[in-house]
Amino acid sequence: MPEIPTSFDLGDLRLGVATAAVQIEGGDRANSWYDWSMIPGRIKDGSTPLRSTGHWERWREDTALMSQLGLETYRMGIEWSRVEPRPGELDREALARYREELEAVRAAGIEPMVTLHHFSHPSWFEAMGAWEHDRAVDTWLRFVRVVVAELHDVVTDWCTINEPNVYAVGGYLFGNFPPGRTNAWLALRKVLRHMAIGHCRAYHLIHEIAPQARVGFAHHVRPFAPFASGNPVHRAMARVNAHLFQDVLTDAMLGGCFGIELGGQPDDVTPGAHHDYVGINYYTRSAVTGISDNRFEDVPVNDLDWEIYPQGLLEVVAPIVQRYPGPIWVTENGTCDNDDAFRARYLHEHLATMVTSGLPFERYYHWCFVDNWEWDVGEAPRFGLVHLDWESGDRTVKESGRFYAQIIANRGVTEEMHARHVAPQAYRTA
DSSP states (O other): OOOOOSOEEOTTOEEEEEOOHHHHOOOOOSBHHHHHHTSTTSSTTSOOTTTTTOHHHHHHHHHHHHHHHTOOEEEEEOOHHHHOSBTTBOOHHHHHHHHHHHHHHHHTTOEEEEESOSSOOBHHHHHTTGGGSTTHHHHHHHHHHHHHHHHTTTOOEEEEEEOHHHHHHHHHTBOSSTTOOBSOHHHHHHHHHHHHHHHHHHHHHHHHHOTTOEEEEEEEOOOEEESSTTOHHHHHHHHHHHIIIIIHHHHHHHHOOOOGGGTSOOTTOOSSOOOSSEEEEOOOOEEESSSSOBOOSSOEEOTTOOBOOTHHHHHHHHHHHHHSOSOEEEEEEOOOOTTOSSHHHHHHHHHHHHHTSOSOEEEEEESOSBOOOBGGGBTSOOOOSEEEOTTTOOEEEOHHHHHHHHHHHHTEEOHHHIIIIITTOOOEEO
């Protein structure tokens, strides 16, 4: 791996944080993930998203804290189940509540970005078959139209769908996401096709309503490398995994080009650019032996046992922007570090890798702001720059959060900052 400089300038890179509605808001029982969490054994620690961080009630406190840290941009979700709790029935109070928060975020000098689908959706949508249903795209676009028409004057930056590949693989291949099906390959293909069509059509719909909008999606990408480089099966399966997991969606959702893997070109999508930025969610790399997700041995790992591999961000982004040019927005990047023992090092290494790459990185959204509810793993993993006391809801800025704020204030990292925050930290190797 190339040597990472100890000091660097951010240049024009703007820093913020990313969140998802179900993971932070609390109080909503009308969504697919609350229903899923009610099934014993589905969530590792038995928790539910019902309390999360309590952000639905404490959003003013969180907005003030983001302002104190100097955050420049904030990615947040609009929860479909709050806006449309029953089919065709809109909750105007929920929309007004989201508007109030977005106006406060802007007043604090922070640029908001809104995600329209982040793994969760209304229980009634799940009951009809969710993204597998033939009317799924039109049903979701009805919600998109309402939200964008209501909020386009306070939101310029839109993320249509978060990690459609992770959603589909979790729900239809490995069974750890709702609806919990395993090896349902035909359903998985249909879900991915519908989500890709949904993004492409939403891209044009949003621009019809708000011509100056910046629209993209958050694409989960990672390097897939053969576990044993000399093993021809491992090498072949690394290429297969990368192609099926991310490349077919790259072409469909950025370029509007649907290959046979997604059922061929839809009548309602014309090939061409369907992005104003290249949104990238990056966390780790996979060591491949088959259709599986493994890691290498003797590598730095986080507290969820994911490999820490900053160079991988460039390995996956460079070929994407070569084919689909545009500014790169890292819509998620972060690490599970329950003791805040190495997050500052992680931040430093990923940011330094980005700004010295020569690639057009424009935004960085750290995952996440306050420790939140991590889907099927529950409350145990801590990804936040801010510590959450799960019982009281109290927020306490971690040392990594103070370091992040200092990076923003100084527009980079100095040798003194590196010596104080980064040099004393070391990763665990496994």
